[in-house]
Amino acid sequence: MRTRTAALAVAAGATLLSPASLPATAQEQGEPNPKPPHVRESSPGGDAPRESLAREGSASAAALLAKAGSCRQISRGKYRSDDGAPADIPVCGKRDAVFWKADMDIDCDGRPGKVCNRRSDPLFIHATAFQQSDGRQLDAEHLPYVVVPGASRRWNHAAHGIDGGSVAAVIHRDKVLYAVVGDTGPTDLIGEASYAAARALGIRADPKSGGASGDVTYIVFKGRGASPIENHRAAVSRGDALARQFLRQN
Numbered sequence: 574m575r576t577r578t579a580a581l582a583v584a585a586g587a588t589l590l591s592p593a594s595l596p597a598t599a600q601e602q603g604e605p606n607p608k609p610p611h612v613r614e615s616s617p618g619g620d621a622p623r624e625s626l627a628r629e630g631s632a633s634a635a636a637l638l639a640k641a642g643s644c645r646q647i648s649r650g651k652y653r654s655d656d657g658a659p660a661d662i663p664v665c666g667k668r669d670a671v672f673w674k675a676d677m678d679i680d681c682d683g684r685p686g687k688v689c690n691r692r693s694d695p696l697f698i699h700a701t702a703f704q705q706s707d708g709r710q711l712d713a714e715h716l717p718y719v720v721v722p723g724a725s726r727r728w729n730h731a732a733h734g735i736d737g738g739s740v741a742a743v744i745h746r747d748k749v750l751y752a753v754v755g756d757t758g759p760t761d762l763i764g765e766a767s768y769a770a771a772r773a774l775g776i777r778a779d780p781k782s783g784g785a786s787g788d789v790t791y792i793v794f795k796g797r798g799a800s801p802i803e804n805h806r807a808a809v810s811r812g813d814a815l816a817r818q819f820l821r822q823n
Contacts, residue, residue: 629751630813632820634744640823641665641672641790648728652763654787662763664728667823669815671733672792675764677745679771680720680756681780683711689768694780702757703737706801711755716803717770718755719743719791725760734795738802740812741793745774745785751812753799764789794819 644665652662654676664673681689683701691697701711701718711718719741721730730736739754743766752770768778777783794815799808 629809632816634747634749650727654764669795670819674790676787677785677789678765679780679783680765680767681713683713686714689713705803713767715769717752718767719752720756720758720765722763723757723760738798740798740808742816744790748774751809753802753808
């Protein structure tokens with residue numbers, strides 16, 4: 574999978590944290606999850622999170638993929654999936670949404686934890702482009718979020734109605750996961766999501782060697798996103814409504 578460049582860490586302006594100890598669980602060792610994929614879902618009041626299966630909402634993967642079957646390119650150029658890969662991935666446009674088909678690399682950036690830290694991910698950055706409602710960094714271990722390319726002449730997400738908290742339907746095989754836009758990445762690469770998003774979709778989530786080589790579709794809906802950004806249930810509720818609207822209008 575791709576290696577994020579050192580320049581990205583400098584651009585983020587983050588101070589790297591000292592290594593933290595990791596529990597020797599099967600997942601941290603890169604072995605398959607012993608339990609079904611899940612995400613930890615926070616209650617509206619920020620109480621103790623509960624677990625939820627990744628099959629979310631009423632729109633099927635097949636229906637969403639059918640609408641994303643053709644591409645009207647809106648980016649001025651195309652993106653690479655990994656450093657050194659050909660630039661062959663366009664950002665496409667539909668009514669009230671943008672989408673792309675790529676791989677999934679694992680983003681562990683944000684609030685450090687037992688899994689996401691400098692020991693598990695040598696390129697770990699303790700900041701995300703967007704923050705929680707209380708000002709803290711996002712929690713990649715528990716919050717499903719996607720990464721959009723940094724703004725450039727190739728494509729500027731903000732100019733197309735996409736911002737922090739915008740909701741994305743992330744589709745892998747027959748699974749649909751609703752995630753928020755939580756971070757930005759290099760201006761020439763595309764296809765990345767948080768540790769929690771990967772686990773929820775059944776994708777190996779090791780930040781150094783995990784991810785999916787392809788077959789991931791990201792449909793990001795324009796307009797009002799999930800509020801607060803850290804509440805996964807808000808993302809599912811908003812995403813399901815936007816997905817049904819997307820299916821009706823396209």
